[in-house]
Amino acid sequence: MKKFLSSVLVAILLMVSLVTGVSFGSPAQGSADYIEGQLVVSLEEPFMDSSQSVDDILMEADSLTESGFTIADSLFGQDAGSFSVQSLDSDVRATAIEKMGLVYLVEYSVEDYKSIDSAKISLEKTLDNLGFNVRYVTENRKMYALETATVQDVSPQDIHNNQRWHYEMIKVPQAWEITTGSSSVRIGVLDTGIDSNHPSLKNLVNTSLGSSFVGGTTSDGNGHGTHVAGTIASYGSVSGVMQNATLIPIKVLNDSGSGSLYGVQQGIVYAANIRADVINMSLGGGGYDQGMDEAIQTAVGLGTIVVAAAGNDGLPKISYPAAYSSSIAVGSVTSSRTRSSFSNYGPGLDVMAPGSSIYSTYKNGQYTTLSGTSMSTPHVTGVLGLMRSVNPNLSPAAAGDILRNTAQPAGSSDQYGHGIVDAHAAVLAAGSGDDTQAPSAPDNLISTDITDTSVSLTWSASTGNAGITAYEVYNGSSLAATVTTTSATVTDLTANTTYTFTVRAIDAAGNQSAASNAVTVTTDSGSSQPSPTTHWDPGMSYKIGDEVTYGGATYQCLQEHISMAGWEPLNVPALWLEK
Template sequence: MWRYLSSISLVLGLGIVLFPHHSNNENTPGPEIYSAKYETDQKLSLLQQDVKLTDDLCRSQCSIDYTKMISQIESGESAAQVLGDMKTQHEKMDILIWSKNKQTLDQGIKVGEIPSSYKEQASTYLAEAKAATESGKHYQSPKFGAAQQVFFVQGTPSTDGNSSLIGVIHQDILHQVTDHQMKNLRLEPYPNENRWKVESVDTDTLKDKVVDHPEDNQGTSHYHQNEVVVKFKKDPTDAQLSQIKSEIKANSMQKLGYTYVFRTEGMEAKALMAYFKKWDVAYVEPHFLYLTNDYYDDQEEADNKDSSDYTDSTDTTSPDETTSIAPNFKPNDNLYSRYQWNLPLIETEQGWQVNRGTKDVIVAVVDTGVDLQHPDLKDKLLPGYNVISGDDKPQDDVGHGTHVTGVIAALVNNNLGVAGISWYNKVLPVKVLDQTGAGSTYSVAQGIIWAADHGAKVMNLSLGNYADSGFLHDAIKYAYDKDVALIAASGNDNTERPGYPAAYPEVFAVAASDSENNKAPFSNYGDYIDVTAPGVSIASTYPNNQYAALSGTSMASPHVTALAALIRSTNPNLKNTEVYQIMRDTAQDIGTKGHDKYFGYGLIDVVKAVQKAEEQPSIGFDWPSHWFRQMNLVSKKYAGVVMQTAK
């Protein structure tokens, strides 16, 4: 029973990096990669680079937005209306001023304001921007301000040279990305947000543990202080349930299938687990805590619809599913060529020549929800589910799920932002973590089951923990038995401890690599790893119509999820096990020859995978490989070798 205390903190696996420099081109990680100092130094360096790249993404997108506004105004639209619409759609545009040459900024058409404490600095840069644009030059100031109040000034001259658009842009996204990555890369201690009553134990000794320093998180489990999860061998009667609730003084009980979550203020988890020994249970375990830590204000949500009422909306800017594209095709998404190194690396463009997806193969993203109004995503989203609040839409109030979804399904060739890997597969967003980034095993399991019951054929799980939870595994097996291809991030602790759900035999586990096909310094590893995908400084969608660069196995996993969707779109008759085997068989071997614990079978190859799916409609399941993987995991588990998972 106590094996379930082995470890958790199911944390969304984000990480960080830009384009790291390496002393050599060796793909096999050296011993220094696994030292604590090396890992921490690399993470800090990568954090700084990701923030810098996010700043660059923000500035590039703002320049594009300014050009669009100028075009609208010069075509005869009301300047006040154009500026007002942009500010409504992009809250980061604090001030926008349309000004004629020789006219002061105060005389121009203006919308918005900034905090008074930064007006003096802003005024200096606004004056510089005015002078630059009147001489026909584009202008961007350095950053100014601090923490969440960081800004820059931008100026763009009109095409006729008689006017200019000048404004102040709020870059609170830089603080958000920094905060997000500090926590998810375990660069600061486990954050008890005063939202949950949480206990922590050491994985190996099972003793209570206080987490005061970043290194304390590795090998630590976090669970609800006064809750347990119980699966009975036989469903208890109403009388038995009443007896149980009375004896433990339960103040709540939730049920999912044959599994119950009991909560009481009078007993702690260990005492509750001891109590249930007298009942005929299949297992009793702590109620583990799953979390990510990032904060955003809610955005306006999309119109609510039932799945049965969903009507597909065709992307009018892209070729349809049957239209061919040129052999040398490059998408026109305006951030693609400069920032999306990851898609060409895995042969995505060549893969698009074979198949670009289909709306009939639905991809579930079980995460923090999705920004339902993001212009690069909203036409690809199905009505999903919010497990946290039940009836509310799965609006992302954290940011993680929006970023993951963009990797999979950002609209392609729409002259906007980034390109996803799939052009046509629809995304089913399932919100299982709340606005603090925290959620329970119950929520995650419920989200997995709901998605499997509502048409998902591929599922992304960019989350994980170090506890072998029977409750979570039951949900995974339920979806797997319904032929869902389950893809999960391995984690960001640079550890060999197996994490779950990635290490379950039913799940396809993903490690992260960088732009030079080296192991990402944060990426977990082990014999359970199936493949590797890019996970370093991945540009993708972010809440409030923004774009950000994040790194981690959470970013690697959706690359593989999108590939699984393309494979199933190419050949809908393939079973989940066959999809897994195609991705293993076609991966580029980038580490030690054959399967290895750092890269699995290698880096995914989109074109080879979809070609194999097209050429071999039914390859059959490789039972020897599957059997070996399962037996290897079992032998390690019961030989007392405790490994780890995705954070």
């Protein structure tokens, strides 16, 4: 089985060890971020009126050979003697090809082409001349990561105590009162493999279902994949978020933590084919890649939930593959519920989970503490596994909505996405209403702005077992608005009319709270006539057209404002015009 991954590097979003620290390696300045001599190409599946397959045509095409190109591997090929072919179920293969096209790894001699761009152009032209519709030709990208971690021999009780803060933060113990997981839930761990003989993992790891796309077995000589797996599900000296699951080692990174985007695509399609409930990708590399995007879309379309690490650069930009719209992007928080300094943030961030100083299983039957979004991501994967345990038919879209809607508020959406994951609330919501306890009623409802046609309201947040997903604003007994924040503006009102508003909270299980305190307001008259002339005073609210007297003169307001000492009409001509 051919493998062309040994020189390809995809960055594991690995870990800042709080014991010794981590140094991250990067390519030398000016070096390429792709594998020289390799391209990935996708072709539209043609209508074939002969017994020859596309693979056969490409392998036998003299024009490809004459142009210096060799078909090195086929993602969906049927010739197991030539390619690292996967035996895919017919429905999975058809779905994947429809979404991704026919994907090939192509090799060429760098001595034949001055640049990768010239190689791309030549390959596309050659394939076009062969009658194929080329969807894309791209480089096989690479990135580097170098981590150093100290393996600690810690007593079981120490390890368990050190896990306590992050599981309590995301309310795992409460979720365990509902479910601790199920062996029927399959978790695909796309990583460096898993130590299947680890005393806290061996009863959960299914190596028969596993596969390696970097050569060799699915064993873990790095430790990263084993650490990730132990956070998802483990037992004994440590505990994962799940205490029962089927962990499937899908090795897409070698023992140095290296792999390729092409290899990760293979792993994603493989995981979808074996009906993995959730894929965990604590890895990253390169920018946007159409093939990777389509692989994730294919898996999600087949019912597999995809979770990925947001990145460890501390930048306001989510890394790929977490940045793909079909992935659930996970950032990291510390034990004080603040964003870890290394955690990426910004648009596209879904939820946060503990990722600083995380105890878990490690290679060779050991345990250690590591940090990174690589460590926060498996917390969320484990929660999703618990959700699938109580609701095996939960769709990826519904699962993502529940995670986001039940997350615990933590700060701005830019820094924290929808908040810190709440395992208990998410499992309750996934279980379709096992919780019947209503959330607390909103309080401190006040009006903040009134016009002739609208009223703006704010209130204090409610709390509840299952997490608050919405607030309903009522005008008397009529529903006037539904919002997800603690403020709302009710519009289309009638001028000079009195209204009474209340607010009720809705939790993830569908329970409705009692009504908040009532607020009665009267809309403005809507008259365009200015207010009667009054004496100017500080601390008053003035709107355009208001007239005041000051120092024996009359002034007209030019800009809406609240007056302050020192802003007398005579002193602030930008606000007042003397008549």
